[in-house]
Amino acid sequence: MTSLFAWRYFKAKKSTNAINIISWICIVAIVVGTASLILVLSVFNGFEGLVKSLYASFYPDLKISPASGKTLTLTQDQLQQIKGIHNIKNFSLVVEEKAILQNGNNQSIVHLKGVDNNYKTTTTVDQHIYSGKFDIGTSQQPLLVLGVGIEGALGIRAGSDVIPLSIYVPRKSNSEELSELENISSDTIHTAGSFMIQQDFDNKYVITNLVFLQQAMRLNSNDYSGVEILLKNPSEADETGQQLAAIFGSRYKIQNRYQQNQSLYAIMNLERWIFYAVLCIILIVAAFNMVGALTMLVLEKQKDISVLNALGAPQHFILKVFLGEGFLLAAIGGGIGMLIALALVILQKQFHLVPLEGGSFLINYFPVELKITDFILVTTTVLVVSFLAAWFPAVKASKQHFSLRSE
Incomplete structure (x- = not known):
């Protein structure tokens, strides 16, 4: 009414x-x-x-990283336990460190990321290749995949360079004094390609071979910066994170995609x-x-x-x-x-x-x-x-x- x-x-x-x-x-x-x-x-x-x-192209569904310090040590038993979790589809072992890339008078400070062969199936970075191809090479003949911003800063065309780049990587050392000869690893390296995802990644990251970076930093073969995990069902990330926490304990930090980019x-x-x-x-x-x-x-x-x-x-x-x-x-x-x-x-x-x-x-x-x-x-x-x-x-x-x- x-x-x-x-x-x-x-x-x-x-x-x-x-x-x-x-x-x-x-x-x-x-x-x-x-x-x-x-x-x-x-x-x-x-x-x-x-x-x-x-x-999501760059950050995984879940990431295991050290709660303190830069590296964590993983045993074969722990890696097998990760594989045994039902919701985990694949995972990649990574090492990250800042480095300097130089091309003649052009140089750039980059975030160097060493990855294994599982990285292509754990993330979708290889689907965002701008030039060249996604190839990290081998430990003896490593290759670089650059962000397009770094490619521009160095004045190169990734994948088609004839003259290799100079790369400088800090080695793991307990010494407080940094000596160029003792604590800096220098080498020459070619590029395989470049990727374009988003400026935060394009101007910062360079991807290379995991074993090469471990050797350059003088890390042990079972020392890593983290484990990047692809899930079968991303909606169950929190439950899977709890399972991983039960395996690794408080010495390890387990973050979902939101926690990796919380800010x-x-x-x-x-x-x-x-x-x-x-x-x-x-x-x-x-x-x-x-x-x-x-x-x-x-x-x-x-x-x-x-x-x-x-x-x-x-x-x-x-x-x-x-x-x-x-x-x-x-x-x-x-x-x-x-x-x-x-x-x-x-x-x-x-x-x-x-x-x-x-x-x-x-x-x-x-x-x-x-x-x-x-x-x-x-x-x-x-x-x-x-x-x-x-x-x-x-x-x-x-x-x-x-x-x-x-x-």
Whole structure:
């Protein structure tokens, strides 16, 4: 019944045209606010998915690393125990250390990563080769796979160099003094190719043969920087991590993909909520319009309220009528806004209407992705804001008693 009254009040002709104008301004503001929230959240979803897919190319589902220090020692028994865990599909042993690469007068400090032959099946770095091929060589004839940023800094074309690069790697030493002859390993090395994933990796990492790097650093054959693990079911990463923790104990740190990039995900999540809060201001503006529209409607319907009072309608009935009017405005505006946002997102995914300027991105258009949770969040926000805006005029209407007689 209250919904019927609210609908009749909305579409009925008003004595003052300003009430209609304010009501439609309110609806338009809700349309803009709702559509903006859905679109911005969809863009954040698109970029978040893109970044996660890029980071997933380099970071594994799980990683075992030392809780302190740079290296850990793994026995054959421990490696067999890793293989025995059902959810583990494959794993790669890695050693990481900073090094210097030099090509004539050009040099670059890089993060050198020695990997075994399982690395190609544990990560998808080999699917992002920009030039040349993914080949780490052997311990006697190692090769480098560079990030494109390092390739540019050295002024080379990876995979086609005739003159080898000079490489300098610090050796493991207990001495506090660093001697170039004793504690720095120098060698010459050729490149096999370059990869392009994301600037954080492209400007930092160089991949090479695991055994070569162990020998250059004077590590034992069972000393590593970590173990990178590919899971059969990534959604069970936490459970598998607990199984690994039971095997290795507190001396080892076991991280899932989120924990390996916790600061990145935290910043992305913070940015998402900041933009959400800023765009909610549009809905707050709509709320002020709604207060004005409902207040004027209360004055417009004084005689109707008096008739309802005379017929014995309780206060909460009047309250529900004007709350229903507020929810009706919100439903019309929010529904239209969501339909507009849905249409724009679908068009963007199909036809890439809005491009990304600059030409330095992996894609040339704004990525978008719809999530049902965003629609639930925005719907809840619109309803809460509308309820608060409609509450005060509705309470005022329910407490006032108008006379049918004109004095």
